[in-house]
Amino acid sequence: MSDVLIDAAQHGGQLGEGYGRAKPQGADFSHGIALYLEKVSVWFDSFRALNDLSLYIAEGELRCIIGPNGAGKTTLMDVITGKTRPTTGTAFFGQNYDLAKMSTEQIAEAGIGRKFQKPTVFENFTVIENLLLAAPSDKRVKKSLFSRLDPEAQLALDETLEQIRLKEFVQKPAGLLSHGQKQWLEIGMLLMQRPKLILLDEPVAGMTDAETERTAELCLELKKNHTLVVVEHDMSFIDTISEKVTVLAQGAILAEGTLAEVQAKEDVIEKYLGR
Amino acid sequence: MKITSVFADKPYSAVAIAICFGVLLLLPWLHLLSPDSAFYLSAYWITLIGKIMCLALVALALDLVWGYAGILSLGHGLYFALGGYAFGMYLMRQSAGEGLPDFMRFLSWTELPWYWVGTEHFAWALALVVLVPGLIAFIFGFFAFRSKIKGVYFSIITQAMTFAAALLFFRNETGFGGNNGFTGFKTILGFDITSASMRATLCFITALVLMLCFIGLRQLMNRPYGRVLGAIRDSENRLQYLGYRTLWYKLSAWVLSAVIAGIAGALYVPQAGIINPSEMNPVNSIEMAVWVAAGGRGTLIGPILGAGLINAVKTYFTVAAPEAWLLILGALFIVVTLFLPKGVIGIFDRFKKEGD
Numbered sequence: 158m159s160d161v162l163i164d165a166a167q168h169g170g171q172l173g174e175g176y177g178r179a180k181p182q183g184a185d186f187s188h189g190i191a192l193y194l195e196k197v198s199v200w201f202d203s204f205r206a207l208n209d210l211s212l213y214i215a216e217g218e219l220r221c222i223i224g225p226n227g228a229g230k231t232t233l234m235d236v237i238t239g240k241t242r243p244t245t246g247t248a249f250f251g252q253n254y255d256l257a258k259m260s261t262e263q264i265a266e267a268g269i270g271r272k273f274q275k276p277t278v279f280e281n282f283t284v285i286e287n288l289l290l291a292a293p294s295d296k297r298v299k300k301s302l303f304s305r306l307d308p309e310a311q312l313a314l315d316e317t318l319e320q321i322r323l324k325e326f327v328q329k330p331a332g333l334l335s336h337g338q339k340q341w342l343e344i345g346m347l348l349m350q351r352p353k354l355i356l357l358d359e360p361v362a363g364m365t366d367a368e369t370e371r372t373a374e375l376c377l378e379l380k381k382n383h384t385l386v387v388v389e390h391d392m393s394f395i396d397t398i399s400e401k402v403t404v405l406a407q408g409a410i411l412a413e414g415t416l417a418e419v420q421a422k423e424d425v426i427e428k429y430l431g432r
Numbered sequence: 433m434k435i436t437s438v439f440a441d442k443p444y445s446a447v448a449i450a451i452c453f454g455v456l457l458l459l460p461w462l463h464l465l466s467p468d469s470a471f472y473l474s475a476y477w478i479t480l481i482g483k484i485m486c487l488a489l490v491a492l493a494l495d496l497v498w499g500y501a502g503i504l505s506l507g508h509g510l511y512f513a514l515g516g517y518a519f520g521m522y523l524m525r526q527s528a529g530e531g532l533p534d535f536m537r538f539l540s541w542t543e544l545p546w547y548w549v550g551t552e553h554f555a556w557a558l559a560l561v562v563l564v565p566g567l568i569a570f571i572f573g574f575f576a577f578r579s580k581i582k583g584v585y586f587s588i589i590t591q592a593m594t595f596a597a598a599l600l601f602f603r604n605e606t607g608f609g610g611n612n613g614f615t616g617f618k619t620i621l622g623f624d625i626t627s628a629s630m631r632a633t634l635c636f637i638t639a640l641v642l643m644l645c646f647i648g649l650r651q652l653m654n655r656p657y658g659r660v661l662g663a664i665r666d667s668e669n670r671l672q673y674l675g676y677r678t679l680w681y682k683l684s685a686w687v688l689s690a691v692i693a694g695i696a697g698a699l700y701v702p703q704a705g706i707i708n709p710s711e712m713n714p715v716n717s718i719e720m721a722v723w724v725a726a727g728g729r730g731t732l733i734g735p736i737l738g739a740g741l742i743n744a745v746k747t748y749f750t751v752a753a754p755e756a757w758l759l760i761l762g763a764l765f766i767v768v769t770l771f772l773p774k775g776v777i778g779i780f781d782r783f784k785k786e787g788d
């Protein structure tokens with residue numbers, strides 16, 4: 158394994174942002190683990206947003222992460238997507254991608270998709286344009302000058318529209334969608350990227366009950382083919398979808414287990430759920 | 433589901449646009465009619481139309497980066513002037529014949545500076561027109577975009593760039609004629625530059641280039657490339673999380689825009705008969721942004737219209753009421769901002785909506 162790691166690390170270092178880079182050969186999940194975070198710390202001056210955090214996500218798992226505000230949930234997402242570099246510790250995607258050495262674009266290309274807390278869709282573009290922007294596997298300039306939609310993307314498009322229930326709104330500007338629909342569209346954009354690991358940051362925040370229910374169904378559907386990490390506050394939503402829950406507090410893991418298990422723990426109740 | 437049409441732009445009447453370009457392509461030849469003819473256009477009009485079309489070409493170039501990619505350049509006058517100077521070198525060599533251009537002899541220089549070598553060749557001059565603005569835009573853009581300089585900071589730097597270049601070109605030692613610049617052109621490829629047929633040809637070529645650039649850019653903007661540029665304007669960060677290396681998109685658009693501006697400058701100089709560092713004055717570059725805003729950003733046809741209208745009005749008022757022109761420009765800008773946020777072209781949109 159170490160050979161592969163060194164190879165990937167050197168590879169990542171050389172990639173730069175330019176043309177002519179080697180085509181990534183895809184994340185290696187041969188050990189059954191999709192994401193390794195080992196003793197990751199992130200310091201912002203003297204403040205420790207993450208503190209010696211170790212987390213392993215198995216391939217095909219749906220992991221929920223909960224925790225009070227400021228526990229480091231978003232920083233964790235930032236580390237995984239390359240927005241923030243870990244001050245110490247290592248972050249690997251599969252056996253072969255050293256996330257600490259890769260740019261945001263390279264990480265996206267390697268197969269990690271992220272939905273943000275605040276829905277960020279391209280508001281001036283229609284639903285279908287948003288999805289098509291996410292679709293191409295090769296996102297370089299040259300390709301964008303000549304490409305047309307390939308049949309594979311067309312298939313993915315129909316399937317995705319079905320899943321996110323926006324089929325009748327394809328030509329609607331994304332800015333005119335309801336809050337819930339925007340969230341779904343963003344999830345749809347993730348799906349078009351065909352990622353292996355999906356990060357969802359508060360997917361049901363601000364949604365109605367019916368929308369929340371639909372999102373839970375969607376998450377369970379996604380679980381069949383993807384590895385998911387969901388950050389959420391809504392306990393009933395987590396109860397519907399979760400197998401395993403990780404509780405974060407002050408940048409470290411407080412508890413891990415099923416929702417019922419962690420809810421029963423004394424320190425979790427004290428620090429997060431409140432008495 | 434219609435997949436092929438999703439990337440199609442707002443269809444401003446293609447017929448109307450085709451007619452406009454047809455007229456522009458025909459107008460230059462009216463100069464060749466007998467002066468008694470009712471349709472005769474004098475040299476004044478023909479060079480005026482030619483010059484305004486050059487400015488419209490710059491507006492088109494600026495719309496590519498500002499209207500689509502959301503990068504506001506307040507320094508496109510630099511690339512315009514560089515293209516103009518590159519072609520101006522050829523014109524100076526033409527009029528100097530075997531000897532040195534006049535301004536060099538006045539400085540008692542005895543030989544050409546190295547960067548003037550080869551400028552007596554028409555083809556090399558044309559290559560310089562493309563290469564110099566392109567290369568400078570590439571170097572500047574690469575570092576600016578890589579350092580993630582955005583928004584107003586980027587605009588200020590572009591403005592500083594063009595101002596610095598103006599100061600450089602003002603110096604006699606720079607070898608570009610100092611504050612007088614280049615003038616006194618005589619021939620192109622041996623043909624008299626003031627002849628009626630040359631004037632008509634230059635004006636015609638300008639119209640042709642303008643049309644080809646418009647069609648080319650419109651095709652480009654209807655491809656995924658154009659959508660990605662638009663997405664950069666709306667949310668560049670999001671696009672990076674989708675896996676796009678936005679640097680190369682911005683840089684390619686920036687360089688293309690600079691090259692088009694350079695070509696516009698090269699077409700402008702023989703028709704205006706002069707190029708000097710005042711073209712690099714920041715005020716000129718700001719005015720270019722006004723044309724684009726007034727015409728309608730991100731529409732390609734709008735900026736052409738905006739440049740045409742404002743320069744037509746400017747030509748009239750700088751003669752009729754020179755002291756009032758700046759006030760009128762200011763008032764125009766206020767009116768556009770208040771009532772026509774989408775520019776002149778937005779009026780057509782409004783009609784279309786009411787018609788639906």
